[in-house]
Structure formats: C-alpha cells, structure tokens
Amino acid sequence: MYQEDNISLNKSDLEEFFIHHLNKIYAAKTLLVSELPELFDSVYFSDLREGILDTIEEVKKQISRMDEIYDILDISYIDANPNGLKGLIEDSFQDIKQHSENPELRDMSILFYLHNIESIEMASFQILEMLAVKLRINKIKQLIQDNYEDAKASRTLLLLINAKYISTV
Template sequence: MSQKPGKSRSWKKIDLGSDRLKVFFIKHLDRIYGAKLHLVSKLPKLAGEAEFSDLKSAILETVQDVEKQLARMEMIYSLLDAEVSDGSIHGVTGLIQDAFEAIGEQTGEPELRDLSIIFYLQNIESIEMASFQILQMAAVKLRNKHISQLLKENYDEAKADRTLLLLISSKYISN
C-alpha cells in the first residue's frame, strides 16, 4: 500500500465503491457457498463412519444447519440480484478433502477416527464463522440490513455447531 507514514485509514474512510464492494462480497460468498455445498454432500457419509452416537447426531444436525445456511445465502444472492458463480473454492474444499483423507487414515481405530472428525469439523466451523463475520462487516457498507441479518443467522448457527462439537469432544475424551 502506498500510504504516507503516520496517516492511517479507518474502515469508515475506506472508499471501496459499491460496485467493487459488491464484487468482493459476491466472490467471497461464492467461496463459502461452494464449500458448504461440498460439505453438505460429504457429511452424511461421515456421520455413518462416526462411532460415538452423540457425534453422529451432531453431524446430522450440522447437515440440517448447512442446508438452512445455503438457503439463506441463496436469499442473499437474490437480494443482490446476483447468480452463484463457480469461483475458486480450492482452499476451503481442499481443507475438507484433507480432513476426509485424515479421517480415513484412522480405519480400524474408531476412537481416533471420531477425534479426527471432531478436529476437522471444528476447523471448518471456525473458517465458516470467520467468513460470515467478514461478510457481515462488508454487508454494513452495502447498506442492506436483511443481508446482514441473514449472515448473522448463519454465523450464529456455525458458532452453535462449533460449540456443540466442543462439548462432544470434551464428553468423548473424558469418558
């Protein structure tokens, strides 16, 4: 950045222009949307591989939450008069693929497989939460309270799923 020393720019002063901000917003919404589609296609199989019944239930609950989040994101696309794009989603889907490979390496060791499932789902939920937070901040600049509310609901659900997984991991490890 070519800023003069001692001169800072605050978020309020940053002029992204509504068109540039909208492009940024949609591109990043595309990434998280694509990752969630990938995740929702993989999670049911993962639930079948989980040994601990509470973990199976949590995974199936997460699938339902992700489906609701996808529906909210589709509403956001509609509000922005935008279409879902097949943008680059290799980063997040790569993490998901790595997670499934690592979980698969625990064949024959159900306890370690369950811990791997919890470990990676926690990481994925953290990425989703961070993504929704940044998009919420950008939505403020888009001046659309409905979009902000939909993103807040997605963030809250991702946070609740992450908390549930944390509780399950502590219960699982202490048993």
C-alpha cells in the same frame, strides 16, 4: 515513513469482494452437505452421530439463506476457485478417511476438523456481515448474521461433544 491510513473502496469493489467470498463459503457448505452423510455411517461415538445430523440440518439452512442472498443480489453462485475453505474441507475428509481402521481416531479427526471448519466459517460470516452493513443491505446482513449464529452454535456443540469424547477415551 508512516502514512495516515486512507482506505478508499468503492461500492462495486466491496460487492465484488462480498460475492467472491460468499461463493467460497457456499462451495464449502455444499461440500459439507454432500460429504457429512458418508461420515455419519462410519461414526463410532453416538453423540458425534447426533452432532453430525444437527450440523447437516444447520448447513442446509445456511445454504438456503445464501440462496436467498443470491436472489436478493440477482446473481448466481459461481464456483470459480476450488481452493480456500473448500480445499480445506476436502483435505479434512481425506485425513479422516486415513483413520478408517481406527474408529476412535476417526471420530477424533471428525471432531477436530469440523470444529476447525466451523471456526473459520464463523470468522468469514463476521466479515461478510460487516461488509453487508457497509453496503447498507439490511436483509443480507440479517441472513449472514443468522448463518454466523448457526455456525457459532454448531461449533459450541462440537466442542462439548469433543470434551465428552476425550473424557471417555
């Protein structure tokens, strides 16, 4: 039997959900900042090297904005669950390292995984932005929206680099 949807979430449940998923993205972003410089030294394709540098700088800005969100909410980041996006990133870096002997495949793997990671982060930021609207926290909404725009720009850049890379292979 079909029943009319009547969704009822209280503000504290929404805040808890928001914080839990903000923590997941924060964990992923901090892992990216620590791992990407290691990849940079082994990248073969010069455009990808520039893309990685750009991504590192954008991720640092995103982390700074998330730090500001934690300050606004008067909470601290908690790394409660190593799975999720952080686990995907860890798996991605392991797969990339499997191609360490083949620079072309390693670069293709880097592009593949970075593009996928940015896509997932964009979707996550969109949902968090909607929650911030529902929670009526305009400053947080703007910070999340800025992170979404950065992730979108990084994804577009990686897509362009990937297209150029594939055309030169």
